[in-house]
Amino acid sequence: MECPRPEWKQRRETNTCYWFEDGDRLPQYKADERCRRYDGKLVKIDDAEECDWINGNVIPDLSSQIGGGNGRSFYMGLKRDGADQWRWELDNTIIxxxxxxxxxxxxxHRNKENCVIIYESTGKWNDVMCGDSFHYVCEYQIPPQ
Structure with a gap:
């Protein structure tokens, strides 16, 4: 099987596809809804290896398509819960x-930053207010055959 759309980038060793939506800017909940339209979800980065793969393979491709990084930021599926812990929305697990x-x-900042973005220019993460509009990263797991 393949990724749900041609613009998604596949990580073959995990059968996972990633899509950095760089057109729309949406609040976090709307970005999550958009990912789910393609049977995906806002990305869950399970470990440093996956983070390095995204930063080394997806972000450079995106930057080259638009002529270099331009300071864009992308939502991922990590949120702060009421106990001040970071949880992945997909499965409610703590990072x-x-x-x-x-x-x-x-x-x-101001006790209002409960969502997380990835900076295109560095791949680093920042907590932000969930109602702010950013681009977003979707993840799709290719089902086993």
């Missing part, structure tokens, strides 16, 4: 590795 946070992050 199991330190993450790829930018310096000084997460900082929960």
């Amino acid at each position: 199991s590795w330190p993450g790829n946070w930018d310096a000084g992050e997460p900082n929960n």
Whole structure:
């Protein structure tokens, strides 16, 4: 099987596809709805290896298509819960590795930053308000045959 759309990038060793939506800018909940239209979800980055793969394979492809990074940011599927823990929305699990946070992050500025974005220019993460509009990263798991 293949990815649901031609613009998705496949990581063959895990049968996972990724799509950085760089056209629409949406609040986090709308971005999640859009991913689900393609049977995907906002990306869950399980470990440093997956993070490195995304930063090394998907982000450079995106940047080259538009002539270099332009400071865009992309939602992922990580949110702060009421107990101040970071959980993946897909399966409600607590993040199991330190993450790829930018310096000084997460900082929960004004106690309102409960969602996470990836900076295109660095691949680093930042906590933001969920109602702010950003691009987003969808993930799709190719079903076993």
